[in-house]
Amino acid sequence: MKQSLNPVCQPDVFENVFNTHAKSLRNYLYYKCGDKDLAEDFVQESFIKLWDNCAKVLLEKAKSFLFTVANNLFLNDIAHKKVVLNHQKAGTRNYTHETPQYIMEEQEFMNKLQKALADLPEKQREVFLLNRIDKKKYKEIAEMVGISVKAVEKRMSAALKSLRKKIGDI
């Protein structure tokens, strides 16, 4: 005997929504605050809020609900920690012709890059890393963050300029 239960309230659908969006949401929050555990906490809270409101959220709107809730949680969070982003590297490459000098220079560059990223204003960093690391297109970034595509472009170019200035100066 069936009743029209909203899809999001169905456990398997809810889990599917989680598997589709949780990592993306976590990355976005991580790029904002640079704290892996805090980002994960916000992800958990966002999904619990989604569950609590499952009867009122259309399946197609679940992603924007999650990102809006997460943004609000972040804004309300008082414990803004100093951003110490510690990005993992993609994996070692076996270039036998790289000299120790080159490897060290590359390492230095990455350190400079990471520090410069940490110094970026949060608004620029979140957009820049969503594009560079998560490979998100501008349109999707605009939806996630809640801004226009033009605004995304502006933040990208501002970030790039900032990074170049910082790395060039160091």
Next chain:
Amino acid sequence: MSEKYSNTFLERWMNGSLSTKELEEFKNSSEYPLYQKILEKSSELRAPEFENEVVFKKIKDKIHKKKKLNVRPLFSKWMYSAAASVILLLGAYYFLNLSTTHSTGFGEQLSVVLPDNSNVLLNANSRIKFSKSDWSENRTLKLDGEAFFKVKNGSKFEVETNEGIVVVLGTQFNVKSDTDYFEVHCFEGKVQVVRDNNETILTKGKAVRQIEKNTVEQWDFSHKEPSWSTGESSFNSTPLKYVIKALENQYKIKINSSKIDVNDKFTGNFSHSNIEIALQTVFVPMNIEATFVDKKTVLLVNNK
């Protein structure tokens, strides 16, 4: 280092809209290598790992803990065991006589499939109640409000309302029940309508209605399904008070009708999609003015 390239230029570079000439010039500039390296190297970065299963489990645990917390604080430990055994006893009894309820809110419609695959479509602000466990032998349900029934052939199917009872063998019919208002339309098959001690049999295309203690009215109709199931409520010589109630149920508003005569009869429809138009279609022909005193309240006054 000088800032030779503007933000707009960089935007156009990054979204690939530089001309071939511009791009070549840029690639030969002294700024280019660093810009390019920043883009490339940042692409090689990775976010920390994220284990879906682990995090999802944490979420599930938290959700379950929240549910329990809502119930626990009032009861001390020893009451737990007492409560548990009482529930077990009740559980056995309740299971034999389980009552299933479905209801709709304002402006909602709900389709319910019954255990025998009969179908009930509930209109706004209505409720049905029935026993799931012995449904096949005892197809009786209670209705408060309005619903359209499609009944599969089988044992006697009964709809009880406060205003009357409808008994059916297998057919499609609409029952509208409100205080002192009882109306049944038969769309298919044969329906027996019982009210007080009066009994009427309806076949396809026939309807019956009694408002308060007035004469029982019978008439023929030709539509194939209730109009409200396709977004319009229709009324035939119906006292305004019932039309007003239907508007309130559909749009979740309060209508103040103290200044008009609610017994005037209305014939016509109103749409479920736009409240302004709905109010106009009902009240303009009745020479009544409907105005919003606040977002959710409408005042009715007679036009001079």
